[in-house]
Amino acid sequence: MPIDFERLEEIGRELLLAIGQDPNDESIRETPHRFAKMWRDFIEYKDDNADKTFPELRINQLVVVKDMPVWSMCEHHLLPFQATISAGYIAAGRLLGLSKIGRIVKLSAHRLQMQERLVNDIADHIEKATGSLSVAVLASGTHTCMAMRGIEMPHKMISSEMRGAFRDEPEARAEFFQVINHG
Numbered sequence: 460m461p462i463d464f465e466r467l468e469e470i471g472r473e474l475l476l477a478i479g480q481d482p483n484d485e486s487i488r489e490t491p492h493r494f495a496k497m498w499r500d501f502i503e504y505k506d507d508n509a510d511k512t513f514p515e516l517r518i519n520q521l522v523v524v525k526d527m528p529v530w531s532m533c534e535h536h537l538l539p540f541q542a543t544i545s546a547g548y549i550a551a552g553r554l555l556g557l558s559k560i561g562r563i564v565k566l567s568a569h570r571l572q573m574q575e576r577l578v579n580d581i582a583d584h585i586e587k588a589t590g591s592l593s594v595a596v597l598a599s600g601t602h603t604c605m606a607m608r609g610i611e612m613p614h615k616m617i618s619s620e621m622r623g624a625f626r627d628e629p630e631a632r633a634e635f636f637q638v639i640n641h642g
């Protein structure tokens with residue numbers, strides 16, 4: 460569905476009213492507009508370059524891109540969370556350009572999300588783009604819905620998706636974590 464910008468502005472105004480603020484107050488008069496713009500920019504994020512691969516049939520290596528911080532939005536609380544993502548795959552004929560994994564990570568984060576699904580979406584996307592069934596994605600997240608509301612507890616939430624060799628072969632999994640921790 461397309462973004463309804465005017466409606467978002469109205470909701471921003473309504474939100475201010477509902478929490479006892481005066482939307483005509485000079486200091487927050489532009490806030491409904493900023494609110495609408497923030498949601499539009501977050502949801503309408505696009506990247507057509509996330510899937511480009513180049514064929515490299517003889518390469519059968521472990522490829523890992525690690526420590527990519529990304530912002531997403533918790534679908535339960537509409538509050539942001541930040542997750543640091545590391546992702547890898549064992550090349551099976553098609554290589555992803557280096558920046559493409561970063562693009563896939565950002566693209567997967569720009570929607571209402573859960574960290575578990577974010578990790579899954581990234582793995583799906585890498586699997587589809589590379590044709591490799593051996594894909595590993597690890598996320599360490601901090602969720603404002605737990606850090607600034609509710610229990611108000613600083614934390615790190617870890618989630619991982621291990622597919623193919625990373626799931627079935629302890630050596631492949633160990634190599635991935637070795638690279639993540641020491642590479």
Ligand code: ZN
Nearest residue numbers: 533535536604
């Ligand atoms: Zn939440």
